[in-house]
Every structure is written in structure tokens, then in C-alpha cells.
Amino acid sequence: MSQEHAFVLPNSGHNFDAKSSKMGMWLFLYTELLLFGGLFLVYMIYRYLNQDAFLLASFELNVWMGATNTIVLLTSSMTIAMAITALQKGNKKLSITLSWVTIAAAIVFLVIKYFEWGAKFEHGYFPGMDHYNELPHGERLYFYLYFFMTGLHAVHVIVGAVFILFVIRGIQKGKVTKDRYSLLENSGLYWHLVDLIWIYLFPLFYLIH
């Protein structure tokens, strides 16, 4: 109220400031990295202590499914980057389409993940299941970390996709525009993080021999 009588910086928190929101997003990404960082640390230590068991267990994973998912995510990172450029150039429609493509990629990723996990469940590899309990300790740790880390990553995929969905609505409503695209940019940044974490998870679980 009575804004006229008050001293308010143009980029005040109650107005809109693209730079602030981008800086905030970057800071948030640091915390995300550290969240996964703790898990990577645990992975590193137990991998070092159980090298053979981790190797054996990793043969159970389907490299092709993992590789497909990697390609899907990499592509989606590209489409969201293109969506940002499209919006910056004023092509609202293209931007929305490309954002939808990104969300579609997220869904494909999750579907493939579902089948991957489903196969593991069928063979009883989930912690607590019969087959799991018969495995030697090192392999149990491997599967535990596998489910924990890819599961947490999948949660991030869902969050990222929902974020992009919100931004699409924002574009349609004219809240996210050519001159005010930072929300889309932020969702893109977040999406790149989701991608980046997978880029590490994939070799750690599927490829190292």
C-alpha cells in the first residue's frame, strides 16, 4: 500500500528481477548437487571396499535401456534449450511445442525406468525381497544404492517435468514472455541438472568394468 511514499528499489523482491531469480536458481542447484554428493561419496567408498561384488552386480543391469535413457535425457536437454531460444526470439508457439517435447521425453524416460525397475522387482532384487536377501553383502549394497540413487533421480525428473508444465502455462497466460523468460530459463537450468546427474549415474552403475 501507499507505494508512492515508500522507497522501493526497482528490483525489489516484490517486483520482478530476472537476475535475482536466476541467481537463486543457481544457488538451489548447488544444494541439489551436494544432496547427491553425499550419495556419490557413499557409493565411492562402498565401491572401493567391494569392487568385485559391485562389478558382478552391475552385470544384472540392462546397458541398452540405460543408454537409451541417456540419449532421451540428452535430447530433452537440447529441446528445452531450444525452447528458451525460441521464446527469446519471440516464437511463442515453437517454444511451447519444444517444452512439450521435453516433457514427453521425461515421460519416455520414466516409462523405460519403470520397465527396468519392474524387471528387477520380478527377480526380487529390491531390498528386502527374497532374492536380494540371499545376495552377498557387497551386491546388496550395490542394489540398495542403485534403487536409492536412481529413485531419487526419478523424483527429480518428475519435479523438473512439473516445473516445465507450470512454465508452459505461464507462457500461455502471457506471464512468461520474450522479455521475461527467466522462469523458463530456470526450469531449463533445473532440467540440465537432472540430465547432468544422470550423466554420472549411468556410467557409475552400468558401464564401469
Next chain:
Amino acid sequence: MTVAALSQPNFFQAKKGIASWLFTLDHKRIGLLYLYSIGFFFIVAAGLGVLMRLELLNPGRDLIDAQTYNQVFTLHGVIMIFLFIIPSIPAVFGNFALPLLLGTDDVAFPKLNLISWWLYVIGALFALFTLFYGDGPADTGWTFYAPYSVRTGTNVSMTVMAAFVLGFSSILTGLNFIVTIHRLKTPGMGFNQMPLFAWSLYATAWIQLLATPIIGITLLMIVAERVLGIGLFDPSIGGDPILYQHLFWIYSHPAVYIMALPAMGIVSEVIPTFAQRTIFGYKAIAYSSMAIAFVGYFVWGHHMFTSGMSGPAGFIFSILTFFVAIPTAVKVFNWVATLYKGSISIEVPLLFALAFIFNFSIGGLTGLVLGALATDVHVHDTHFVVAHFHYVMFGGAGFAFFGALHYWFPKIWGKMYNKAMANLAFILLFIGFNLTYFPMLIVGIMGMPRRYYDYLPEFHEMNMLSTFGSWIMITGLIIMIINLVVSKQRGAKVSGNPWNGITLDWQTSSPPPLHNFDKMPVLPEGGPYNYPDAISTHEEKEKKDDE
């Protein structure tokens, strides 16, 4: 301009109704929401502390049995750490004062700020919830060490989830402050014109941001281990309990600086105001905050000297721990030098600041005893440690919190508390505090372990002293709280700037209007603490004396 100023309602009057508080986006109101909720939990946990002291009055069982005692000290520790001291100064006074000190109208993300408070409330409810079902609150100690935390039947998962949610709240507050400090300083203010409290919040915010996620993920692993029974930390199923301790302290040592740095920031505001004199070594104080934050990341191992650690690792952690003492001592010397030949007015906030220096010095020096490999083996897990961390967290950060409360009280409510009562409360608190905890140092060196409801007869006298001390201390606390609550209603009205401060928070009316400043605040020439007619050098002072 005065006409406009008068017509501006203050932030209490600007909106009415309970919803205007619970969903407010005003940083001042959010700060007060935090004050009330944090204050409530502090009172609850202080009650638990007094209860423990009562049990320890005599050897053997007086009041509560062993299991209850375990749960009481855990709940006391969890509330004091996660619900009181970590959020305390940043969430209450950071929120209230940071935008004022920077000369701006709010934090960078007001909505996120409100979300942080709601997360705090949710986390707090989780913690309280553990009281009412199953086997009751956790009995592991606030450290949740594995394997016990994996095996006990008490509500560890819920407690841990509370800490997780509270961690999120803390991260978001830190994020908000970093962006605010980068983006929203008033025109003309650079980093080196920023008040030192803002500097300390900045350093703190980086720790909140970069250390808290580690505890978050570690606590999730505890929950997963409890639910799924995987041997991550429990050695009987192949896990490594030492790994848990590392992960826990990678956060929890830096967390000590989340408590201490803002407190140091408060002291750096209070001392120049009541000495009416430029702070000595502005840059040294500002940068030493950053140095403490940085070095503080690499010392966590000093909590684990006795739990199995290689010789070289112990040596390195020990040396680094000693390094942290250096920037801390730099600050102490600067504060003392600021007081030297200042025109000091001994008001309650200054008393708390001085008590901070005294108590924190004892806490810091006993910290060196614990950081040295050989002596730590002797006093590890004794009451010496209990006394040490109370000196740092309560005598240090807690007293600074009370000091800040008395410092900004007239700013927040535009009224003054009863100073005689406040002085009385301070004296009781200070004496009671030292009487409670100094005997613990002695009894700890004698070998009394912590976390037991019982002890050997030879520790009796010291424990009696300590319990008497806790009564004096609680009397002081009660007087302080009553005095503040009564004065908030009936205190005498004061001018906008009763302490004659020159930081920007004092340039607006008290209580401030909704948007803080009617016009652009004017930066003091030559730095935030450059008191216009203060005597800044020894020679000037002598010249003035000669005249």
C-alpha cells in the same frame, strides 16, 4: 516529508487479522513469526534442561528413570539445535533487520521466505508428534549415531524427518539472504559498506546452503536403513558406523558456525553503537567471518578422534581445528579494541555482548582442549564436552540472541523495556549460567560421562552446584521474558533511534512502515560505523582532553 512519514502506518497497523500474519510476505512480520515459534520451543527445551538438572541433583534416581532421561536429553538436544539455535538469529533478526540494514524494502524472495517459515512449522510439528505414538521420542542423542539409531524402537524416523524438513527451511533462508545481499543493497552501498551483521549472515548463508544437504541425505539414509534393513551403517549387517559419523559431522561441525557467526555479527553491531565509535578492523572482522566459514568445513573429524581414525588424519584435523581459533580471536581483539577509549554506555544489549565475549572465550578455549588429540581422549564424552558446547551455543549464541532482542526491541515495537528488570535478568542469567556449567567442566575432567541419569558419589557436590545454578538461570530467564512481554504492551514509547545508532535500520521510524523507508536512506560517510562526532584515534582523544 515528515507529513508523509506520519501518515504511513507502521507494519503492525498496515494490515489486520490472523491471516495477515500467517500468510504475510513482509520480512518484519515473518521475523516475528519466527521469534514467537522459536521462543516457544526454547522455553519447552529449557524446561527439559532444568528437568535433567533436577534429576542430576543427587546420585541415583530422583525423578525419572534411565530410559526417560535418554529421551529427555535427546528431545532437549534436537529442539535446542534444530528448532532453536540454528534458526534463531538468522531467521528472527536476519529476517527482521537484514533488509533494514541494507536500506531496502524486503528480502529478494518474500514468498520463499514465507515458505521457509511454514517448513519450520511443519518440521516442528513432526518433532512434537514423536511424543504421542509408539515408544515415544528418540533416545539416541541428537547425533543419531548408528547402529543404535537403526535398532532402537523409539521414533527415530520421525525425528530424523523433522530435522530433514527443518534443514530445508534453513537452506531456503540462506539462499534468500545470499541473493538479497548481492542484489538489494541500497544504492551506493558496496560489500565493504555493509554492516557487519550482514557480512556474518552472508557467510552463514553459504554454510547453510552448502552443508545442510549433506545431513539431509544422511538422515534419509538412516530412515531407509531402518525401513529396509540394509547394512549401510549397522556393522552387524556389514555396514560402517564410522561412515555415518563422517557424514553427520560434515554437516554438524559447520552447523556450529551457523550458530556462532550470526552471533558474532550481533556483537559487531552492538559494540560500535554503545561505544559510539567506529569498529576497529572492519575488514578483518568481515573477512574473518568468511575465513571461519571456509576453514570450518575441514575440521569435522575432531568429533571422531576416539572412534577410530588414522594417526595422520587425526593430526590434520587437530591442526585445522586450531586454525579456526585464529579468525575467532581476531574478532575478539577487534571488539575489545573498539571499546577502548570509546564513550561507552552500559546498556543491556552491550552487557549481553560482553557476556558473549566472556562465555564464548571459555567455550572456545575449552574447544582447543577438545581439539588436541591427547587431551580429547581423556575428556571425550564427559560433562566437559557438555559444558563446552553450552558455553559456545548458549553462553555464546544464546546470549547474543538475547542481546539482539534487547537491541532491536525498541526498533520492533517502538517501546522501551524496563531497564532495571532487564539488568536484573541479565545478572541472574549470567551468574546462573556460569554456576550451571563451570562445575560441569570440573566434573568432566574428573571423569563424569555425559548422557547418564546417574553418577558416582564423588561427583555429588559439583552436580549440586550445577543444579542450583540452573535455578538461578531459569529465574533470570523468566524475569527476562516477563519483562519483555509486559514492556511490549506497556513500555514507554521511544523515539525512532533510542541508541543513537547510525546503521540504516535506525534511519526509519520505529516500528518501521510496511515498506521500511519513506525515502532513500543516506549512507553514513566513510563506512557503516563512522560516528560523526566520535573520537576515532588516540591522538584526537588526547587533544580533546587537553582542551
